[in-house]
Amino acid sequence: MKEEISYKEKEEISYKEAGKFEDTRFEKIHNVIFDSSEEASIIVAHEIANLIHRKNELNEPCVLGLATGSSPVKVYEELVRMHKEEGLSFANVITFNLDEYYPIDKDNIQSYFYFMHDHLFNHVDILPENINIPDGKVSAEQLRQYCIDYEMKIKSYGGLDFQLLGIGRTGHIGFNEPGSHINSGTRSITLDYITRIDAAPAFLGIDNVPRKAITMGIGTIRSAKRIVLLAWGINKAEILKNTIEGEISSKIPATYLQEHSNTTFVLDSEASSELTRVKTPWLVKACVWTEELKFKAVVWLCELTNKPFLKLTDKDYNDNGMSSLLTEEGTAYDLNIKMFNKLQNTITGWPGGKPNSDDTYRPERSIPAKKRIIIFSPHPDDDVISMGGTFDRLVEQGHDVHVVYQTSGNIAVSNEEALKFVEISKAFNTNSSELESIINFLKNKSKNDIDSVEVRKLKGLIRRSESLAATRYLGLPDSNVHFLDLPFYETGTVKKNNLSDEDIKIMCNIIENIKPHQIYAAGDLADPHGTHKVCLDSLFEALKRLKGKKFMDDCWVWLYRGAWHEWESYQIEMAVPLSPDQVLKKRHAIFYHQSQKDGVMFQGNDNREFWVRVEDRNRETAKKYNDLGLADYAAIEAFKRYHF
Incomplete structure (x- = not known):
């Protein structure tokens, strides 16, 4: 008679069947x-x-x-x-x-x-x-x-x-x-x-x-x-x-x-x-060397040995648990060139595709030469913070660029900042009882008070005006700037509602109206209060619903990362170099978001202001490329393609 499986064993079996489990040394x-x-x-x-x-x-x-x-x-x-x-x-x-x-x-x-x-x-x-x-x-x-x-x-x-x-x-x-x-x-x-x-x-x-x-x-x-x-x-x-x-x-x-x-x-x-x-599986057991895993492993080896691609030797591979890769690829010389070319092909000064060129080894298509593009921004500043240089490049190169702000971002405006604006408004409209009511609310607000609808509207308008100032600076007409104010966000608290059908429909409508050839979206899931993930989920669900539409056959989705993390070098599929002048222009665009400077409410675990940390991050990405043997750029913005 078969012995009955214990409760503990049953639960362990269920976890192993549902998730990825592996016992390693x-x-x-x-x-x-x-x-x-x-x-x-x-x-x-x-x-x-x-x-x-x-x-x-x-x-x-x-x-x-x-x-x-x-x-x-x-x-x-x-x-x-x-x-x-x-x-x-x-x-x-x-x-x-x-x-x-x-x-x-x-x-x-x-x-x-x-x-x-x-x-x-x-x-x-x-x-x-x-x-x-x-x-x-x-x-x-x-x-x-x-x-x-x-x-x-x-x-x-x-x-x-x-x-x-x-x-x-x-x-x-x-x-x-x-x-x-x-x-x-x-x-x-x-x-x-x-x-x-x-x-x-x-x-x-x-x-x-x-x-x-x-x-x-x-x-x-x-x-x-x-x-x-x-x-x-x-x-x-x-x-x-x-x-x-x-x-x-x-x-x-x-x-x-x-x-x-x-x-x-x-x-x-x-x-x-x-x-x-997960990070270095070749150190744990024999691997099936997919192209993705090969690239990841060789980049890791470069970083470990502090060598560029083209200087790695057979000994470097053998000494670091990668001899099976060499057996499969032949020699370090051949493999190094292959990996060097792979990374080099991610670099482009034409994020919308270079017209009239062979795009075989470029990250983006050359046709159509002028693309309709949506830049989705979870908050009203992620666009310029995360990809301000690429944004500028797309506008300069004549593409039909649309920026779509998914949430109002009102919760990130401090009470002090809101009070400053409403008091200025009151000075021009001394008889407004609504403005007086907002002033009284802000001055007497306790820690447990949720912002009133009027205060949330005011804070949202502050974020809108800052966004429009930044997009105008980059040469984008106001008609190409869209504010969705997705309902899931509008709770007045850090805790947000779950995504609703209404949120997804709003996302579907904007995509269907523009019919983009390119979509840029925030793939950074490390923001301190989760809005990026919800916004990304709303896009993914919208893409599922729209997948059967004819225009979607020509739509590519590129994910950028926000102010907290960058893609690893082996994950990057499009790298857009920035000149020193473009870095400065991006900085100025970020500065238009004044309510998010000087002691921003959602700083995360990094005390640097957003413009400082993204410049450092873009500079570090460029340095990583240079360390791997590529050209020495001032800064690089990085993207990974999402296949839906």
């Missing part, structure tokens, strides 16, 4: 890679649901440790769906949240109490007395005893059956910052500066982020019977590599999970990008 924590965070979140939600069902059948409570932040949102959405559509009951569930800011009120929209009720508890049948979230308003005198009691309450239920985690860029789990002890329990802690920087967008500025928190300890987390850690996006890639492949260290508290016998890290493809088996 480099990795010390079981991890599974999914193509998308949405797919992964559903798998995790179903594991939690199965556990709830199983505990219910045993007539036992299901004790869950829950996390907050952007990572588990889709998990909670799926659990809510299963409750409403499939009858999943939370009547036997007891929850303990990992952490909470301190001090903070429960009704503060940035509190984790508010987050959990908004995303999960208000939508399921969990008993209020079974919800446990650290109290952000407990008095300082009672705080130590409160933490001890929280710890003892978890133990009174026999510990956590399942702990859901995210991971911070410092390597923190919960709010266990670097330096946390392996046996630490629930306690108060001072937040790391990087953690506060990452939280700043939600709080509309780092000055509003609490400096302390209450958190379960490492010891509390490690006592859970099952741990699943979620990590999405390229921002988490480096810390995940250090956590999964590095040594156990208090400097990266998540590494303590290496000693937990039932932990799985669930990653999307971006978050896994630095793992050895």
Whole structure:
């Protein structure tokens, strides 16, 4: 008789079947890679649901440790769906949240109490007395005893059956910052500066982020019977590599999970990008050498040896785990020339295609000579920040360029900036009660107040006027500038709505009206508050719907990256060099976005202003090309083609 598979084994099998799993000598924590965070979140939600069902059948409570932040949102959405559509009951569930800011009120929209009720508890049948979230308003005198009691309450239920985690860029789990002890329990802690920087967008500025928190300890987390850690996006890639492949260290508290016998890290493809088996698979096992992988490997070898393509030797390949590639290609000499030519062919001063030329080895088509082009910009400044030089080149070369701003960007305008504009308006219209109302709202606005419709309209108009100033400077007529104000964005808060059919229809309409030969869009998914990803998803869905249209047969899509990351050298398929004059012109175009200068609200983890960081990034891309043996340009803007 076949032995029954255990619950743990069933879940491990389901992860292996659904995601990309591979046990390598480099990795010390079981991890599974999914193509998308949405797919992964559903798998995790179903594991939690199965556990709830199983505990219910045993007539036992299901004790869950829950996390907050952007990572588990889709998990909670799926659990809510299963409750409403499939009858999943939370009547036997007891929850303990990992952490909470301190001090903070429960009704503060940035509190984790508010987050959990908004995303999960208000939508399921969990008993209020079974919800446990650290109290952000407990008095300082009672705080130590409160933490001890929280710890003892978890133990009174026999510990956590399942702990859901995210991971911070410092390597923190919960709010266990670097330096946390392996046996630490629930306690108060001072937040790391990087953690506060990452939280700043939600709080509309780092000055509003609490400096302390209450958190379960490492010891509390490690006592859970099952741990699943979620990590999405390229921002988490480096810390995940250090956590999964590095040594156990208090400097990266998540590494303590290496000693937990039932932990799985669930990653999307971006978050896994630095793992050895993903970044350099030839160091792990024998590879199927696709053309893409060959190029990636040779670029990596150049960077490792600090040599340009044409100076790599057979020994360089053999000494660094790439002898099988040489066996397939013949000699280093032949392979080097092939890779050099491949990169050289990405360079073009004609991003819209060079007329009357052989385009066999050019990134873009020569026909039609004058193209209709859409530049999609998630916010009203990503166009000039990310591809201002290419934008300028396309206009100068006579293409019919249209800039389409997908969101109003109103949330990124500070109250002080808005007040400045409305007070100027009031000076010209002293009898306007509407303007007076806006002034009073801004002057008396509290941290929890969401901008009124009138204030959001004002802030959106500020972004519009700045955008038009920049596009006029680059020679684009106002008739070719479009503001979509996609509805998903218009919440007045950092938290946005899910994409709706209305959003997709708006995207479809603008594409169908212009019938572009080229589309440029932001492929940078590392922006601090997720708008780029939603805007990209809206484009991809629109392209799906329009794919059958005849004009789409001639439409190519190029993805640029924003102010946070650049494409890797091996990913670039079109590189547009900029002269020093063009770099300066791009800078001036960015300067027209005055509300986003000098202390911008959504700075991310980089204190440099946007124009500084993109100039540095474009300069660094040019340097990488030069280091690989190509010409020495002042700057390069980079693009990757998306095939739909």
